[in-house]
Amino acid sequence: RINSDRLWETLHETCKWGAAHRYGKGPTETGMARLTLTDEDAHVRRWLAAEVTKLGCSLSIDQMGNMFARQSGKLKSSAPMIAMGSHLDTQPRGGRYDGILGVMAALEVLRTMKENGFQTIHDIGLVNWTNEEGARFPRSMCSSGVWAGVIPIESAWNLHDIHDSSTTLRSELEKHGFLGSMACSSNAANGTLLGAHFELHIEQGPILQDSNRSIGVVKGAQGYRWLTFRVLGRDAHTGTTPLSARQDPLLAASRMIISSHEIAKRYDALASTGVLKLPSNASTNTVASEVTFTLDIRHPQDSVVQFVQEECLKSFSAIASQDGRGVAFDWTLDTDSPAVQFDKNCISSIEAAADALVGPDKRMSMTSGAGHDSVYTNKHCPTAMIFVPCRDGVSHNPTEYCSPEDWYVFLAMYG
C-alpha cells in the first residue's frame, strides 16, 4: 500500500522549486514555471538524485541529462530494468501534476518497497526525462526522442532557449552538472536498455471526468505535427493606405487561424495556434510587415493529420491573395510525432490491475491527446500509460489539479 499523504506532501514540497502564478490562498494553489534546466529544475533534480540514492538505488545520468535510478531485484541479473518514467519540467504557465506526478509516484513506489522490505524479481526503477515539454528548448519529448534514436543528439544539444539565443540545451546541461557521461541511447552496449516503460500521467483532458471513470488505460497516442508559418506583407500607414492597396499579414494570419480551425473541426481533428508574434516595433497606426504563428495539428490517424495539413496549405494559399495586394507566406515543419499503439501485454496488465482495484466500470480505454515520453520509449521497449482524471480536464494551466483520491487508486496498481 503506497502512502498517499507522503506522496502529496513530497510532490507539493518539491514544487517550491518553480512555483508561480498563484490563483488562490492555499499553500498548493499556485501553478508552476519550472522550465527545463533552469535553476529551479536543477534544484529538483539534485533533490531527486539524493532521494533515490538514500533508497539504495544506483543513479546514472546520460548525455541528455536523463536520470535513471535503478533498484536491484531479487535476481540480481543484468537484464534491463522495468522503468516508471515521466518528467519534472513544466510549461511556463503549467501546473503541479503534468509529468511531476508520474515521477513522484514512481518515487513513492520505490519508497514503499524499501519501507516494506519488498523486492521485485527484476530490477525496477525511475526515469526523469529531460525537456519533455519543449517549452524552453523547442522540441517536445526531446530526450526520450534522443534515447529512442529519433532525434540526433547534436540537434537536441543545439536547441536554443527561445528567449535567449546565446543559451543552448547543452550549455545548460553543462552549467548545472547534468551532462552525464553515459550515451543517451536505448542501445545496451553503451546506453540504457529498458525492459518496459510505464508512465502514470494526468489525462490533461476532460474525458475521464466527464465519463466518471477513475482510470484511463491508454492504448496509444494520437499523431501530431507542429508547423511555423511566416506571413510577409508590407508596413503601411493605417490612416492613409486604402484597404485595396494593403499587404496585411495580420489580417491574413487571422484568416489562416480561423480556416485551420474550421478544417480541423470538419475532420474531427484539432488545430491550434498557441504562439503568434509581430515584430517588436509594431505600432497601432502601422500595418505590420510580418507575422509568425504556430500551428499544432492532431488526430489519432496520421493520414488525417496529413490531410488537415494539406487542406490548410491549400486554404492558406487562397487566403494569401484574398485581401488588398496579397501577402506571401512560408512555413517549416518543426515536430512530426506520428500516432503510436502501446504494447498489448502492458495494456492488458494495466487493465487487469484496474479491474481488480476499481472494477471494469471505473476504467476506460483511451487514446492520449498529448505526446509523452512513452511515445518514444514504445519504439524500444514494451510501454503503456495510466491516465488519471484532472479537474475539468484543465492542463498546461496554473490551476491544473488532480485529486489525491484518484492517485490512491492507480498508485496501488502501479506498485
Added chain:
Amino acid sequence: RINSDRLWETLHETCKWGAAHRYGKGPTETGMARLTLTDEDAHVRRWLAAEVTKLGCSLSIDQMGNMFARQSGKLKSSAPMIAMGSHLDTQPRGGRYDGILGVMAALEVLRTMKENGFQTIHDIGLVNWTNEEGARFPRSMCSSGVWAGVIPIESAWNLHDIHDSSTTLRSELEKHGFLGSMACSSNAANGTLLGAHFELHIEQGPILQDSNRSIGVVKGAQGYRWLTFRVLGRDAHTGTTPLSARQDPLLAASRMIISSHEIAKRYDALASTGVLKLPSNASTNTVASEVTFTLDIRHPQDSVVQFVQEECLKSFSAIASQDGRGVAFDWTLDTDSPAVQFDKNCISSIEAAADALVGPDKRMSMTSGAGHDSVYTNKHCPTAMIFVPCRDGVSHNPTEYCSPEDWYVFLAMYG
C-alpha cells in the same frame, strides 16, 4: 527660390540620427527609427536649435519640448507668428520624410529668406512638435494636443515608454534638457499664440500619385479612434482539450480582426489592427490565456467612425460566445480624434499659389487620412496643409520616398 539641393542634403544629413532598416545600397536608402526623445531625437533637436539660432531666430521651448523658432518681420510687432510646423520624430520602422520633410522645408524657407535679405511683414517661424507619432509614448499628435488644450499636460507627461514602464515622457524631456519653462498653451499670456499654421507633409497614401497630381490641397482630416481590446480565455493543452471545451482568445481575436475589416469595408471606412500581443510565455502546445490587440477606425465623417465602432462591438460580443465555451473581452478608448475642416482662407491661399505654380490640373483637393499636428493647431489658429506625393503611397515604412522634383514645386509656394 528655395534651394532644393540644400534641402535634400540637409534632410538626409540629419537622418544620420536615427537611420535604420537599410533596404538598398544608396546612402539614403534606409528608413528611420528616431523615436521621440531618444538620444537620436535629442541630437537632431540640438542641431535644429543651433541652425535656427544661426539664422537669427529667437528660439523658445515649452514644457512639452515643442520648439518654436521665430524670425522677426518688418513690423516688429508682437502679433503672433505665422508658423510652418511639423515633427522630427518617426515611427520605429518609419521613413525619412514623414514629418521630417515639413520641418526641413520650413528651415529651408528661413535660410532662403536670410540669404536673400527677404523679410516678411509679420513674424514667421518654424515649429517642431514633440511626439507626433505616439509610437514610443502612445498618444499621437501629443504635444500639439497639449498646446491646443485637448490633452492635459499631466497625462501627456505621464505617458510611459511602451517598452519600459519606468520611463515617462516627462523624465525623457528632463533627461535631454527639453523640458522648457514656457507653458505649452495656445494662450497668449503664458504660452505661444500662433497667427496661422501651415504644414507641408507627404500624403502617406497613393491618391496623388494615382491621379498624377503634384500638390494636394488638404481641406481637412478624417476622424479616427484607437481602441485596445483584451480578450480573456483559459490556458489549455492543445492536444487534450476538445475544441468544444476551449476558451481560445486568439481564435476569437482572429475573428474580431476579420469582422472589423469586413464592417469597415462595408462602410467605406478603415479598420486596422497594428498591434497584437500574447503573454510572453505563450507556447505552441498551449492555448493562450489572453490576447490584446489594437483597433484603429477611420472615416472622414465622425458619425461613420462611431457607427463602425458600434458595429464592431456588437459583432465582437457575438464572436465572444461563438467557439467552445466562449471568451470574455473588455476594451478602452485610447485616442479619439474627430474629423476637422481646415481654414477656408488658408486653403484658398494654398490653392491660388498652387494654381500659379503648377496649374489647376496638377493640384487636387483632398482629405488627410492621417492625423497631423495641424488637426490640433486648427482649433486655435487658421490652419491648412499641403500634401506632396510619396512613392506608391508608402509611409510608416522604411522605403518611404518623396522625390525632390515634387518638393521643388511646393517649396516655391511655401515661401
